[in-house]
Each structure stands twice: as C-alpha cells, then as structure tokens.
Amino acid sequence: MCAGVIPADFQLAGPLAKRRIVVAMSGGVDSSVVAALAARSGAETIGVTLQLYDHGEAVGRAGSCCAGRDIRDARAVCDRLGIAHYVFDHASSFRETVIDDFADEYLAGRTPIPCVKCNMGPKFTDLFALARDLGADCLATGHYVRRVEGPAGAELHRAADPARDQSYFLFATTQAQLDFLRFPLGGLPKPRVRELAAELGLGVAAKPDSQDICFVPDGDYASLVKKLRPDAETHGAIVDESGRTLGAHKGLIHFTVGQRRGLEIGGAPEPYYVLRLDPVTREVIVGPKRALAVRAARIEGVNWLGGDYAGPMTAKVRSLAKPVPARFVEGRVVFETPEYGVAPGQAAVLYAGDRVLGGGWIAETERAELASV
Template sequence: MTDRINGNFQLGDDLTGKRIVVAMSGGVDSSVVAALAARTGAETIGITLQLYDHGEAVGRVGSCCAGQDIRDARAVADRLGIAHYVFDHASRFKDSVMDVFADEYMAGRTPIPCVQCNMGVKFTDLLQLSRELGADCLATGHYVRRVATPEGSELHRAHDPARDQSYFLFATTQDQLDYLRFPLGDMPKTQVREIAEDMGLAVAFKPDSQDICFVPNGDYASVVRKLRPDADDDGEIVHIDGTVMGRHKGLIHYTVGQRKGLEIGGQAEPLYVIRLEPDAKRVIVGPKAALAVASASLRDINWIGGDYAGPVEVKVRSMSKPTLARLEGQKLEFHNPEFGVAPGQAAVFYHKERVLGGGWIESTDAVEQQWLAGVEV
C-alpha cells in the first residue's frame, strides 16, 4: 500500500500539494506536530476541540483551563501562519467520557477516560472532520509510532518508553491507523521542546498535564459527586473472611489494590481493597495475596495484530511492565499471577514493540491460594 502522506513526516519531507489536519490541544506536543506539518509544504489546518470547562467540572467558578489551551493553540497557529478552527464538542465529551467515568466509578469499576476520549471524540469525531476538510491525514501529538508495511499500518510503542502512550490507543481501528500520523513517536520529550524553542513557539516550556483533563487536582471523588449526587452513599468494609471491619464513606473513594485511606487500624498485616460490591455497597479488603489474579474475562476486544497468533505480552495498567499471557477468545490467562487487576481497566496486548490490540476487563478469576507458594507478593 502506498502512503498518501510520507510515513510520519519529518522536517525534510516535501508534501507540497497535500493537506494535513493537526489535532491541536494547546500543549507543546501538538504544537510541534503542527510546526512539523507546516514545514513539509503541505497545507496545514489546526483543529481544537473544546471539550469541557474546568469550572463546571470541578465546581470552581472562573477556572477554565480549556479556554487558555484554546488561546495557546490559536497563538501557535498564528505564529505558524496556518488556519485554525475550534469546534465545540463539550456536550459529546460529557456524554461519552465524563458521564461514563462517573458511572464506572459508581459501578465499582476503574475507568480509563483517556481511552474513551480517544475512541470517540478524538479518533472518531476528529477523523470525520478531517475527511470532510479533504485532508490526506490527521496528525496528533501522541507518543506512539505508526509503521507502514506491505500488509498495512502497524501501531508500535514510542521510542522513549517514559513517554509511550500506546496503552491508551489500543482501541484504534485499522482504518483509523491507516489515516493517522504520529510524528513524535521517535523523539524524546527534550527534542520536542528544543524544536518548539527553535521555532519560537510560546508553549515550548509549558508544563505537561499530569492529571485527567477534567480532574485537574486529582480529586476524582469530587468530580463524580458533582455528576452523581448519590455517590457518597456509605456502606460496610468487610474482610474476605466475612468480618465487618468498619464503614466506608462511598465506593467512589476506593479502587482495587488500594492500601492507603482505608482507615482500619490495629491490623497484624496491611490490608488492601480486593474488590468492590456496588449492589451491596460493600468494600471487600484482605491481604495482598488475595489480589492475585489468574485470568480475566474481556469485552469489546479490538484486534489490530493481523495474523499474529502466538502468546502475547499484556499490560493491565499504563505504567506496569508487560507480562506474558495467552488469549483464548474473550479469556486472558496470565502466565504468572497478576496483582491489582480490576474490572474497568484495559488489557492491552503486545508482541515485542507492536501493539496487537486490547479489550476491557469485565471480571477476574482469583488465583487459588495454594498456587501462590513461593510467589513474591
């Protein structure tokens, strides 16, 4: 298959006569992508989606970082001399990302809103807008690599493992991958900032976002409470042996694997959240060994691994190391016990550097405790 746009385009590519749409968030990464695109000679169009208002999300009047981000994106576009458009998708973002985030917490699951956003608002809405504008591709500032092969495009981890965002893009379809470009996948962050500085972009030293965009202070519970007023219903904290240990202040304050904040003192060994039972409004706790998982049932699996049929490496958290597993239909069997696996998380499959796809964890199967003999927990 011949690319309509050369690879992931770099400064030396000549793409005169082509049209590139760049997803501009107002940060340094997407700003550098816009600059790289403009340098190729292609007609470059920046698009920013207004997705939320921090004041509405967290209840702080006058706090609207989304507005500042839009202003930063527009200033970069002006500096580069490219067109820039803003589209209001706040309602869609609330329905497809924020409400799902709140509902998942209420259901005792661990949500990953960044994946939901990429699946919908970004890689569906933005791709549609790009195609309507007649663009040859959509470029983003994600740190992943797109590798073109005779069999089609492949998604690979970023060159810099500290910046790799492939975990959050597992739901990218083959059709989307063929159209997308990720120019930063081979660069370390230091190089990206150097490019921004050399090009005179005001965002060159803008701090990276550290939290979920609509949870700027990391207080998930306050956001869920704002969206779901009944989120603070209390209930029992119960040991896995059936002993009632105390009461909790709402399931939204707890996630599987959590140790701190249980407010249970006087125990001989540390206790962790083993599972949440939303129907009974119970938090089940126990020793770390009780977190060991042998397998997980998945739903909505997205496969972009072509004909690959061997064992997979899997990540169940974005920052975790891949672990060996076997995928049989919707069932994921871990080679070794895995800890802290929770419904709602994503399981992302890899073969070496290539992303094969992934799915959502629906339920888990605990390891029989006698199997844990000799396993370091």
C-alpha cells in the same frame, strides 16, 4: 531530526504541496510542534481544536488539554505558522461519552480510564470525521506512539521513549483510523520536542505538561463524581472475605482494586488490600495481598490490530504496569504467572514486542489460589 527535516509520517503519496494535513491541536507543546513540522513539509496544514471542557477557566489555572487558555495558545501557534485554525464545540458529546461514563463507572465499582474513552470518541472518532470533511489526506496528533508500515498495513507501536509512551491509551484505535492517522513525535524524546519548539519559535516551548485528567479539578475526582451523582457517597461496610465487618467507608468512589491506603480498619492480622467492590451491597471487600493474585481476566469490547498473529505476547493491565507474559484465549487474557491489582474497568492491552496487538476492557477476573505471596 532537525527543524528542516520532513518527518517520515508526513511523506505522503504524491507531491506534498498538493496534500492537506489536519493537526489535532490541544494548545500544548507536542501538538504545536506537530503543526509546525506539518507546515514545514510543504503540505497545506490546518489546525483543529475541540472545545470539550473548560477546566482551566473554571479553576483559574493552566495545564488542562481543554481549557480556554489552551485554545488561545493553539490559535496563537497557528497564527505564527500562517495556517488556518478551527475550533469545534464538542462539549455535549464529551460530557455524554467521557464525563458521565467516568461517574457511572465509579458507581458500578469499576476503575475507569477516561483518556481512552476520549480517544475512542471525541479525539479520534469526531476528529477523524472532521478531518475527512476538510478533505485531509491524514490526521496528525502529538501522541507518543509510532505508526509503522508492516507487511499487512499500518501497525501501532510503542514510542521510542518508554517514559512517554502512550500506546496503552490508544489500544482502541481502529485499523481504519490507524491508516489515516500520523504520529510524528513517536520516535522522539520529550526534551528534543521542546528543543524543536524553541528552534521553531513557538511560544509554548516551555509550557508545562498537563498532569491531571482534564475535567477533574486538582485531581479530586471523587468531588466531581459526587457533584454529578449525588448518591455516590453512600456509606457502606468494609468486610473481609468471610463477611466479617472490619470498618466503614464513605462511598465506593474512594476505592479501587489493589488499594491499601485509606482503609482505616483494625483487627487485620496482616496488611489488607481492596480485593473487589460490590455496587449492590456497597461493600468494600478486603484481604491479604495473596488474595489479589489473578490468573486470568475476561475482557470486553476487544479491538484487535494484530491480524492473524499467534506468537508470544505480553499484556499490560494498568498504564504504569510493566507488560507481563500472557496468552489471549477466547476473550480471556491468561497470565503466565499470577498478576496483582487487576481492576475491572481498566484495560488489558496486548503486545508483541513493541507492537500493539489490541486490547479490551477488563470485565472480571479469575483468582489464582496461592498459598503465599
């Protein structure tokens, strides 16, 4: 794709000069390129930024999707492109639906994924409504996923660049949202996107990508949870499956299923891992790796995009995990071979090849009884 080519995602029905595209702008290079490509398509383009949490201002550094500097960067890009830019304050909604939920999930012994909750709430639900109110024909974002027109309508597919694919975090996208959304970067590698930003003269072309959860300063999520929920650092025991005490901990918020580091226990006959967390007794239950093997996981809040698909599928239970063969049976993801490190609070996302069939939140797991690793 060169800077003058209209991405397929922007080939809307009817003359583009009479169409309106709203672009979700974070102030980063990805959404800025999307805005530039939308403007070059000939459609009226409007940039929209949600003020969610001013992490950058708070800690004095850039690299967070919601920081004040990022809003200024988004505005500067819109000024250069000659398009309108609006900022909407959704900090209260973000705190309730994302930040508070993040803290409460850790207190409940689960491992949350705030980026999915943000996509489910402020980024898609709220922006979707705003785009509709602005009379848009579509809402475009800089996510690295592909929207493919299938026989039964729009489908969600993995990005062409596996290193940038964000489909796991977008499993909760509804069919109505998918029909309205556009992802013009899904077929591009990130280096090409930066080249496009430079070719288009955008000042953010070399801006670093965000690495942390936007509202967690320096990745220290435990400190944030303690600040929001002072009782989060209630001490407890580290025990094996027989109930024998092996050590002590300073709060469940420091642990997740599958974790090995930081246990600081003695007397174990082999390396031990976190098997589960008990929010009632405040116990961290540990055991050997073979005890982590899971044969199935029950999921809640299922969002299904697969229509009547009933063929072979794979499941992904962590953002960095490889998809593994599985079946979806009555709200349960059943793995073909035992899977390890399946943590309640994370998502199980189902695929048919590159297509996202849907997914849900892992509520509980069923252990596979293995004699050895």
